[in-house]
Amino acid sequence: xxxxxxxxxxxxxxxxxxxxxxxxxxxxxxxxxxxxxxxxxxxxxxxxxxxxxxxxxxxxxxxxxxxxxxxxxxxxxxxxxxxxxxxxxxxxxxxxxxxxxxxxxxxxxx
Amino acid sequence: xxxxxxxxxxxxxxxxxxxxxxxxxxxxxxxxxxxxxxxxxxxxxxxxxxxxxxxxxxxxxxxxxxxxxxxxxxxxxxxxxxxxxxxxxxxxxxxxxxxxxxxxxxxxxxxxxxx
Numbered sequence: 001x002x003x004x005x006x007x008x009x010x011x012x013x014x015x016x017x018x019x020x021x022x023x024x025x026x027x028x029x030x031x032x033x034x035x036x037x038x039x040x041x042x043x044x045x046x047x048x049x050x051x052x053x054x055x056x057x058x059x060x061x062x063x064x065x066x067x068x069x070x071x072x073x074x075x076x077x078x079x080x081x082x083x084x085x086x087x088x089x090x091x092x093x094x095x096x097x098x099x100x101x102x103x104x105x106x107x108x109x110x
Numbered sequence: 111x112x113x114x115x116x117x118x119x120x121x122x123x124x125x126x127x128x129x130x131x132x133x134x135x136x137x138x139x140x141x142x143x144x145x146x147x148x149x150x151x152x153x154x155x156x157x158x159x160x161x162x163x164x165x166x167x168x169x170x171x172x173x174x175x176x177x178x179x180x181x182x183x184x185x186x187x188x189x190x191x192x193x194x195x196x197x198x199x200x201x202x203x204x205x206x207x208x209x210x211x212x213x214x215x216x217x218x219x220x221x222x223x224x225x
Binding site for chain 2: 090
């Protein structure tokens, strides 16, 4: 089982550029999440999804968008990258109990 | 809504000493409880979990945690830490049947191991 796979692992963006962080899970989990992690700040929830076609905002959704067209995929879109979006991004999924995490995407906006 | 408190942002422990990381939750009933570890540059890995039953649960890497209903706590322990235990530790709760937003993490405790 691959579990939760995130791509890319690292990315440098220029201010104003856009990109999509990919997240795929092969465990058929309904719930999926995007978090960002800044040094010493814990995990902050950006968006989450309860299943294909259904997404909702978390604590810090501004500047991001998501879609969930399939159970497996939950991409996170940054439309106009800003330095404040420099962070490590984690995707997670869960069936109803514990969450399973990807290895993260380290994004730097310069 | 549920909440999780990890009162210690940083903890420093000497190698070979015992460890206890604190976690308190706020919820009207007993949630599912978890501890995760995040090594530098890595994702979060599940250490152990509690759903019901025996209040002392064993996890991977020699960790254990004890659920105390009266204190709404789920503290993580290890009798003797190793330098490789230096990491960030997160406590989490899940509200049974609470839907996708029933998952809440604490802010984490950064564990430093002194030689």
